[in-house]
Amino acid sequence: xxxxxxxxxxxxxxxxxxxxxxxxxxxxxxxxxxxxxxxxxxxxxxxxxxxxxxxxxxxxxxxxxxxxxxxxxxxxxxxxxxxxxxxxxxxxxxxxxxxxxxxxxxxxxxxxxxxxxxxxxxxxxxxxxxxxxxxxxxxxxxxxxxxxxxxxxxxxxxxxxxxxxxxxxxxxxxxxxxxxxxxxxxxxxxxxxxxxxxxxxxxxxxxxxxxxxxxxxxxxxxxxxxxxxxxxxxxxxxxxxxxxxxxxxxxxxxxxxxxxxxxxxxxxxxxxxxxxxxxxxxxxxxxxxxxxxxxxxxxxxxxxxxxxxxxxxxxxxxxxxxxxxxxxxxxxxxxxxxxxxxxxxxxxxxxxxxxxxxxxxxxxxxxxxxxxxxxxxxxxxxxxxxxxxxxxxxxxxxxxxxxxxxxxxxxxxxxxxxxxxxxxxxxxxxxxxxxxxxxxxxxxxxxxxxxxxxxxxxxxxxxxxxxxxxxxxxxxxxxxxxxxxxxxxx
Ligand SMILES: C=CC1=C(C)c2cc3[nH]c(cc4nc(cc5[nH]c(cc1n2)c(C)c5CCC(=O)O)C(CCC(=O)O)=C4C)c(C)c3C=C
Ligand SMILES: [Fe+2]
Numbered sequence: 001x002x003x004x005x006x007x008x009x010x011x012x013x014x015x016x017x018x019x020x021x022x023x024x025x026x027x028x029x030x031x032x033x034x035x036x037x038x039x040x041x042x043x044x045x046x047x048x049x050x051x052x053x054x055x056x057x058x059x060x061x062x063x064x065x066x067x068x069x070x071x072x073x074x075x076x077x078x079x080x081x082x083x084x085x086x087x088x089x090x091x092x093x094x095x096x097x098x099x100x101x102x103x104x105x106x107x108x109x110x111x112x113x114x115x116x117x118x119x120x121x122x123x124x125x126x127x128x129x130x131x132x133x134x135x136x137x138x139x140x141x142x143x144x145x146x147x148x149x150x151x152x153x154x155x156x157x158x159x160x161x162x163x164x165x166x167x168x169x170x171x172x173x174x175x176x177x178x179x180x181x182x183x184x185x186x187x188x189x190x191x192x193x194x195x196x197x198x199x200x201x202x203x204x205x206x207x208x209x210x211x212x213x214x215x216x217x218x219x220x221x222x223x224x225x226x227x228x229x230x231x232x233x234x235x236x237x238x239x240x241x242x243x244x245x246x247x248x249x250x251x252x253x254x255x256x257x258x259x260x261x262x263x264x265x266x267x268x269x270x271x272x273x274x275x276x277x278x279x280x281x282x283x284x285x286x287x288x289x290x291x292x293x294x295x296x297x298x299x300x301x302x303x304x305x306x307x308x309x310x311x312x313x314x315x316x317x318x319x320x321x322x323x324x325x326x327x328x329x330x331x332x333x334x335x336x337x338x339x340x341x342x343x344x345x346x347x348x349x350x351x352x353x354x355x356x357x358x359x360x361x362x363x364x365x366x367x368x369x370x371x372x373x374x375x376x377x378x379x380x381x382x383x384x385x386x387x388x389x390x391x392x393x394x395x396x397x398x399x400x401x402x403x404x405x406x407x408x409x410x411x412x413x414x415x416x417x418x419x420x421x422x423x424x425x426x427x428x429x430x431x432x433x434x435x436x437x438x439x440x441x442x443x444x445x446x447x448x449x450x451x452x453x454x455x456x457x458x459x460x461x462x463x464x465x466x467x468x469x470x471x472x473x474x475x476x477x478x479x480x481x482x483x484x485x486x487x488x489x490x
Contacts, residue, residue: 115205116230117198117434118221119191120237120250123211124181124391130214131171135163137213143249146312146319166355177395184215186389186421187238190430193422197431205434206230212250222257226264234437235271236430238388240281241330242274243323245311258444268441272433274322276330280429285385286337287425288417292381293343295415302379302415303346303372304338306331307398309386310351310360324361330385348372349385352402353393366405373409380406382416388426390419 125134139145140159147155174180191207198205206228210218237247251271258264275281293299308327315321331349350368354360384394403414420426
């Protein structure tokens with residue numbers, strides 16, 4: 001078979017429907033431009049067939065909906081040794097072939113390939129002493145407090161001030177849920193469960209946890225990935241919907257690290273930016289809702305109340321954050337799934353957890369609860385929807401504050417859907433998301449050196465110090481400014 005007919009064979013194959021994988025034309029044109037000597041392919045349990053240029057990491061990926069046999073036959077590769085699982089699906093094929101001028105080599109998972117999965121999450125304070133430094137890290141993030149470029153030098157002094165003012169209130173919240181955030185423990189459990197789910201699907205992978213604002217920091221996870229010599233990485237944020245303030249912020253940190261490091265800048269990486277539309281996730285959420293509805297005396301009368309973490313409205317209106325659109329799309333899909341199961345309850349979406357003086361996405365959860373009470377709604381099921389683990393905003397804000405407010409407002413029967421945590425259908429779906437993302441891994445960014453950046457940083461540091469001191473003095477000397485500032489962050 002010559003190069004033209006091998007690409008013709010590939011063009012006849014079925015291609016995965018996932019939106020974050022390149023389209024067929026692109027793949028096939030990439031295949032045609034690959035250097036002759038360095039094409040390899042490996043087939044995996046998922047039914048994916050990869051064709052990869054070893055030197056550039058570019059991947060052409062195809063899959064067969066009914067196992068590998070058609071794909072293999074399509075390629076006309078005599079001498080292929082296939083292993084089959086109990087269902088008779090091919091899951092492993094080993095052999096080396098010469099197809100025209102292309103040398104093709106095939107394995108179940110390329111022998112020299114070390115797959116890594118990096119789970120991104122927010123992180124949370126583990127003790128009450130961690131609260132203020134955790135808040136400092138959060139508010140020092142330019143994706144959380146978005147200052148105009150000219151005022152960026154104020155970021156760190158402002159973070160110091162806001163974290164100090166906010167800490168007492170936050171500490172009360174964390175104290176009421178046992179003295180710290182459960183996020184690290186749950187995320188570690190999810191990582192372990194994902195590793196096992198991938199193993200069940202014949203993918204051996206190291207799964208890492210990288211938190212944005214507390215331990216284990218993303219930077220630590222990346223150092224471990226380097227030490228382990230990972231050769232292909234899937235980045236999977238544990239936020240179903242994309243926001244500049246969550247996934248966007250973590251990816252910005254990663255891109256910076258990858259730019260500045262020779263090894264990382266060539267590492268093939270695939271980022272799953274958002275995954276709220278995945279069938280496995282939608283069905284898992286619908287399962288949880290369906291299960292909780294059964295606890296009510298009259299399940300069909302219950303208002304399904306989706307409560308999402310808010311973001312300032314300017315993120316969506318001015319900065320193009322797709323968060324609100326993705327959230328609304330997500331709720332639509334969950335409700336469609338429930339309808340398909342014969343569950344036609346009324347539902348509503350509101351946004352919680354606003355902080356600071358600016359406008360956040362509306363309607364606000366607390367206001368909607370009061371309105372629903374006034375309108376005579378008697379039974380309500382709260383569904384936290386922007387996050388996949390229990391955390392302070394489910395355990396304290398929803399379970400305590402909002403429940404209290406709802407009952408006070410006339411709602412008589414209250415329920416809350418648990419977070420997905422390690423629910424098996426959800427973890428299996430994450431494993432599929434990883435497997436689907438693997439073939440499209442490519443280098444994130446070109447390597448750059450940083451001598452100029454270092455000089456610039458020193459200059460910026462001096463300016464920050466100067467203006468930070470001016471801000472602190474102004475606030476200290478002006479009781480009015482001090483009070484306005486404090487009231488907005490308490
Ligand atoms: C999709 C989830 C989240 C978005 C969007 C988000 C935006 C966002 N958050 C703050 C401020 C705070 N968030 C805090 C805690 C916190 N936030 C999320 C998720 C999202 N945040 C989680 C999961 C957690 C809790 C972690 C835990 O410890 O359990 C906090 C600290 C707690 C508190 O004092 O309320 C703050 C502050 C902003 C400003 C923002 C968007 C700009
Ligand atoms: Fe938050």
